Amino acid sequence: xxxxxxxxxxxxxxxxxxxxxxxxxxxxxxxxxxxxxxxxxxxxxxxxxxxxxxxxxxxxxxxxxxxxxxxxxxxxxxxxxxxxxxxxxxxxxxxxxxxxxxxxxxxxxxxxxxxxxxxx
Numbered sequence: 001x002x003x004x005x006x007x008x009x010x011x012x013x014x015x016x017x018x019x020x021x022x023x024x025x026x027x028x029x030x031x032x033x034x035x036x037x038x039x040x041x042x043x044x045x046x047x048x049x050x051x052x053x054x055x056x057x058x059x060x061x062x063x064x065x066x067x068x069x070x071x072x073x074x075x076x077x078x079x080x081x082x083x084x085x086x087x088x089x090x091x092x093x094x095x096x097x098x099x100x101x102x103x104x105x106x107x108x109x110x111x112x113x114x115x116x117x118x119x120x
Contacts, residue, residue, distance in 0.1 A: 001043060009044040010037075011097045017047060018114055028115040035111040038104060046101030047110050054100050064090050 001008055017034070020027060037043045048054065062072040070081040070090045081087050102110065 001037070001040070004040075004042045007042050007044075009046070009094075009098070011046045011048065011094070011101045013048045014050045014110070014114070017111070024118040028118040031111045031115040031118075035108045035115075038108055044103060045107060046098060046103040047107050048097065048101045049110055052100050062090055062094075064094060067091070 012034070017031060018027070022030070034045060038045050060072060060074075062070060064070045064087065067087055068082065068084070070087045072079045072081070072090075081090065101107075
């Protein structure tokens with residue numbers, strides 16, 4: 001991610017960011033680390049707060065590498081999408097998610113607030 005010749009966009013839901021898989025202090029540190037990535041010029045990190053109306057179905061983890069390859073991660077493994085129609089559908093979904101996410105300073109503010117709540 002520190003190779004500035006490459007560009008990355010990440011979108012995380014508040015539920016995913018705040019899910020307590022690790023102790024609160026570690027989770028707060030993880031949120032601060034995520035916020036630090038927002039200062040990288042080649043990284044765009046957004047969060048979708050719980051209060052944002054969003055009518056799409058369940059959100060699942062997927063990665064779009066380019067217009068010819070995408071993957072979706074499941075607990076059983078990964079699905080590879082190479083069919084142009086499938087990849088375009090994931091790009092369409094990702095674009096819709098970006099319309100509901102907050103980026104930059106607003107994302108950092110959310111992450112800082114969530115981290116502070118874990119520390120108190």
